[in-house]
Amino acid sequence: MKIAVAKEIEVGERRVALVPDVVARLVKQGVEVWVEAGAGDRAFFSDAAYEAAGAKIVSDPGYLWWEADVLLKVGVPQEREDGRSEVEMLREGAVLISFLNPLGEPAIAKRLAERRISAFSMEMIPRTTRAQSMDALSSQASxxxxxxxxxxxxxxxxxxxxxxxxxxxxxxxxxxxxxxxxxxxxxxxxxxxxxxxxxxxxxxxxxxxxxxxxxxxxxxxxxxxxxxxxxxxxxxxxxxxxxxxxxxxxxxxxxxxxxxxxxxxxxxxxxxxxxxxxxxxxxxxxxxxxxxxxxxxxxxxxxxxxxxxxxxxxxxxxxDLPSSVPIHASQLYAKNLLSLVQLMINKEDKSLQLNFEDDIIEAACITHAGEIRNSRVKEALATLVGIGNG
Amino acid sequence: MKIAVAKEIEVGERRVALVPDVVARLVKQGVEVWVEAGAGDRAFFSDAAYEAAGAKIVSDPGYLWWEADVLLKVGVPQEREDGRSEVEMLREGAVLISFLNPLGEPAIAKRLAERRISAFSMEMIPRTTRAQSMDALSSQASxxxxxxxxxxxxxxxxxxxxxxxxxxxxxxxxxxxxxxxxxxxxxxxxxxxxxxxxxxxxxxxxxxxxxxxxxxxxxxxxxxxxxxxxxxxxxxxxxxxxxxxxxxxxxxxxxxxxxxxxxxxxxxxxxxxxxxxxxxxxxxxxxxxxxxxxxxxxxxxxxxxxxxxxxxxxxxxxxDLPSSVPIHASQLYAKNLLSLVQLMINKEDKSLQLNFEDDIIEAACITHAGEIRNSRVKEALATLVGIGNG
Missing domain, CATH: 3.40.50.720 (NAD(P)-binding Rossmann-like Domain)
Structure with a gap:
């Protein structure tokens, strides 16, 4: 199982999805972690620190996105300056975990479903006691x-x-x-x-x-x-x-x-x-x-x-207030991601396993196997299509 | 006795020497207070507030400076954009109270003495218990x-x-x-x-x-x-x-x-x-x-x-950090000035009276009756003249 951390490309975004401490914990569990070169620069985490934590530094974003079993990001996937779209850079069947703003920009769910991505939206983490450690909206709002x-x-x-x-x-x-x-x-x-x-x-x-x-x-x-x-x-x-x-x-x-x-x-x-x-x-x-x-x-x-x-x-x-405190914002977000990713790792063979019986997995997943799963996202998308047709 | 508050002209200076509350206290004592139009603008004190406190608003700075018995300022007197020098705008024998930086720029003391100004430097307020309420270096440093x-x-x-x-x-x-x-x-x-x-x-x-x-x-x-x-x-x-x-x-x-x-x-x-x-x-x-x-x-x-x-x-x-908190910086500075000015008002007839027996008056006065009075300022000036001649 290969987890990849992409460098954020949105202007003003200084956070990074994983920090070296959290990388080290995943590596210790037997997970392979790839980090895009310079991903932590704006949050003051150097490539050397990620390498010391056991990550492989990858310079080519195309390679990193395509090879990832699980791609971790902070912000909604973007269109890149080189003309490529981040959503298109993922392999079919890959897992994407990020803020995805699926109610504000539901069109992204449609594209993710078409690409057969299993997309998890950090905005959709339920507000339950068990999910508290994954509640990135709260950690960043604070x-x-x-x-x-x-x-x-x-x-x-x-x-x-x-x-x-x-x-x-x-x-x-x-x-x-x-x-x-x-x-x-x-x-x-x-x-x-x-x-x-x-x-x-x-x-x-x-x-x-x-x-x-x-x-x-x-x-x-x-x-x-x-x-x-x-x-x-x-x-x-x-x-x-x-x-x-x-x-x-x-x-x-x-x-x-x-x-x-x-x-x-x-x-x-x-x-x-x-x-x-x-x-x-x-x-x-x-x-x-x-x-x-x-x-x-x-x-x-x-x-x-x-x-x-x-x-x-x-x-x-x-x-961009959380981005203006990028060390701690990234540290807390990385911990939120770590808790969620733990639910996806098969404890026996360390393989990726999406268990939709788990209420957190079920709630946070917005697309899987070519389908839009979340009813609120479906509604938001229907409204959007309605406007587009009207 | 006429006390005048000049508008600060230095770039970045947002403070004003008196605030309306302090003006009201002086007016109540029988002192006439003139305030240059717009003097409090950058510290959020309006001309209307000064008028309500009993001050006369004066639009012509030349008139205000010349008529003042006591001119109150925050920053060192400047050369003005209209070509006039603030030091030259004062009447001979007038009192000037301000930060004057006499040890850093002692040349100003020479000019003030030549103009026969009684100049009081807020940097020279002694660090005694009785002078604490006048200690503007402290109020602004805080x-x-x-x-x-x-x-x-x-x-x-x-x-x-x-x-x-x-x-x-x-x-x-x-x-x-x-x-x-x-x-x-x-x-x-x-x-x-x-x-x-x-x-x-x-x-x-x-x-x-x-x-x-x-x-x-x-x-x-x-x-x-x-x-x-x-x-x-x-x-x-x-x-x-x-x-x-x-x-x-x-x-x-x-x-x-x-x-x-x-x-x-x-x-x-x-x-x-x-x-x-x-x-x-x-x-x-x-x-x-x-x-x-x-x-x-x-x-x-x-x-x-x-x-x-x-x-x-x-x-x-x-x-300019104190200037970036201009309401409270001005309020505290105005209180510092008020305490010092109290020592200069004859309790009987409300006239201006400089009592050099008072250790605060003595210490803070850098020029009077055509002389430089403060020995440290004299030394600083001698060094400066030495450099100029060497």
Whole structure:
């Protein structure tokens, strides 16, 4: 069994699918690991470190992709500058494990099925206790939440902590975090570490205790309807609920020095939670850090990858945040992959074995043996085809 | 008595000498305060806010400078784009209070004396208990130390805190802070807040307890000579002491993820403490934040205002750090000025009164009645004239 690690080609992607430590663990288990030359460069893992861990360094990507039994990647397969398509570079029947964004760009599932690839989407890892160690969405979202606070603190024209100095007392910064998922919770923890006064909002009342346990105040809104979707994610809600939510958000945005928005709906455009009117009400010098910028943004003023100024307020449209912490982002992602790959290795003869009785294998697999397996991906694709035909 | 606040014209300077709160306090005391139009813009204090505090907004800088009894500034007076020199814009006999860098650029003292300006240098505030509330070097250095950590954390490809996650444990970042003055101590406190493991070095053994009380490890070197100069600053030491110090620094730099250097000698080029060889020994992905970049840098690789890459190590030559936190930097500086200005106001008739019996007035005044008063400035000027004549 041969596992190959491809070099990421997307601009701004600094992560690598496996780190040398994890390579060493696979090699020790009797798995052959190939790593594309320079794959770890932007995450500060050298070819020499991979070689020392027992990997074979392969310079020709065409050879590496074609020979792989299991190809590990971080980002969605791309069209290459040399004209080749990464999906076409895989051998029929090979396994591909990566973020594949199958709900956002379902067309890729069609192509993977046509090529008879067994494709596993890291976005589809179920949110169960047994799958926690494979939950790459969480490991990477946590990094985004951490980094968002550092970016907000660096952009704020004020201190975060309360300080008592000889020249008077500095009041702590007020940070408001919208969305208390993994990214939001890590943002709360980091802002609290830095000494800010933190408030958080989430439409799911169940997260209240977790928010409070991190030392933040939970902003409550009575909605009288179900707000939690399958898998624990936030659900879309009614118009009345949206209005009440907006009102609560507006009140807190106005009083905050830093607002961090983290509301993303998998495969969809992000909801607008901070309107232009709310930004206009903020104090000059305040900062909005929008973690949903790549999905269109939670703030109406957001431009992905840019810092926008509105009446003295800076709106930061963050992109590629996990990539900006590439050592630990890669380390955690590699551990997530390792846990998943373990489920695919036959313990007896170390051969590749896909056991669809296993709920994790079943849930994460989006294409196998020429078929699209995941019903949500099928639906997304049907909608897409519908649009294309309409 | 008329106090005027000039708009800073130096590129990169975002601070303003007085903030509206402090203006209000002066106005309440019966002092007339003039503020140049737009003076607070880059620190997010609007003309309207100054007006509401009781200030008169003046659009013509020539009028404002000439009419001022006391002119308050942040940065050293400049040559203006309109061809005028700020020093020449002051009326004879007026008081100027600002950072004046009289030891670094002593020529300015000569010009101020020729113009018969009573100039007070915020760098010359004595380090006494009574003068603490006026210590602008400290209030601004503290901001630099805080911001240096945010910049280092944002540039590091790792998390700062230790984290226990479903995908394994993240070890905390190792931060090494060289120089435990005000900037260094605030850097220690901030890095500890963010969860890093912090070590600090200073040639003054007396700071050990303070370093330890902030939760950092103090790196000790036996030097067997006096290392503390007047005013509590670090003193220049012998060659043997330098070698021992370098060796200790080298060992700790090598093992650190982030190195923050804060060693500055007033009016002189900063000492090189982190050599090219030490940088070559650091792990790829590590970061050096050099707070002495404007004085030539504590790291041999530093370029002021730039991020330099060496073997995967990023060396950040920070400039204008207090200006990058302009609201609080201005607020603290304004409080420092307010305390000093209080010593110059006659309590009876609210007139300007310079009492040279007061040790703070005496120490901070560098020129008065056509004379250079400060002996260190005289020496610095004599050296400069010597160079010019040699």
């Amino acid at each position: 990094i985004a939440g951490y980094k968002a606070v550092l970016i907000g603190a660096a952009a704020l024209p004020k201190y975060f902590p309360m300080l008592t100095t000889a020249a008077g007392t500095i009041a702590p910064a007020k940070v408001f975090i919208i969305g208390a998922g993994v990214a939001g919770l890590q943002a709360i923890a980091t802002a609290r570490r830095l000494g800010a006064v933190v408030e958080a909002f989430d439409i799911r009342p169940a997260v209240k205790e977790e928010v409070q346990s991190l030392g933040a105040k939970f902003v409550e809104v009575q909605l009288e309807e179900e707000t939690v979707a399958a898998g624990g994610y936030a659900k879309e809600v009614s118009e009345i609920a949206k209005q009440r939510t907006q009102q609560a958000i507006a009140e807190h945005v106005k009083l905050s020095d830093v607002v961090i928005t983290t509301a993303q709906v998998p495969g969809r455009k992000a909801p607008i939670l901070v309107t232009e009117e709310m930004v206009a009400q903020m104090k000059p010098g305040s900062v909005v850090v929008d973690l949903a910028a790549e999905q269109g943004g939670n703030c109406a003023c957001t431009e992905p990858g840019k810092d926008v100024q509105r009446n003295g307020v800076t709106i930061i449209g963050t992109i | 901001i630099a130390g805080y911001k240096a950590v945010l910049i280092g954390a944002a540039a590091l490809p790792k998390y700062f805190p230790m984290l226990t996650t479903a995908a394994g444990t993240i070890a905390p970042a190792k931060v090494f802070i060289i120089g435990a003055g005000v900037a260094g101590l605030q850097a220690i406190a901030t890095a500890r807040r963010l969860g890093a493991v912090v070590e600090a070095f200073d040639i003054r053994p007396a700071v050990k307890e303070e370093v330890q009380s902030l939760g950092a490890k103090f790196v000790e070197v036996q030097l067997e000579e006096e290392t503390v100069a007047a005013g509590g600053y670090a003193k220049e030491v012998s060659e043997i002491a330098k070698q021992r110090t370098q060796q200790a620094i080298a060992e700790h730099v090598k093992l650190s993820d982030v190195v923050i250097t804060t060693a500055q000698v007033p009016g002189r080029k900063a000492p090189i403490l982190v050599t090219e060889e030490m940088v070559a020994q650091m792990k790829p992905g590590s970061v050096v934040v050099d707070l002495a970049a404007e004085q030539g840098g504590n790291c041999a690789c530093t370029e002021p205002g730039k991020d330099v890459q060496r073997n995967g190590v990023t060396i950040i030559g920070t400039i």
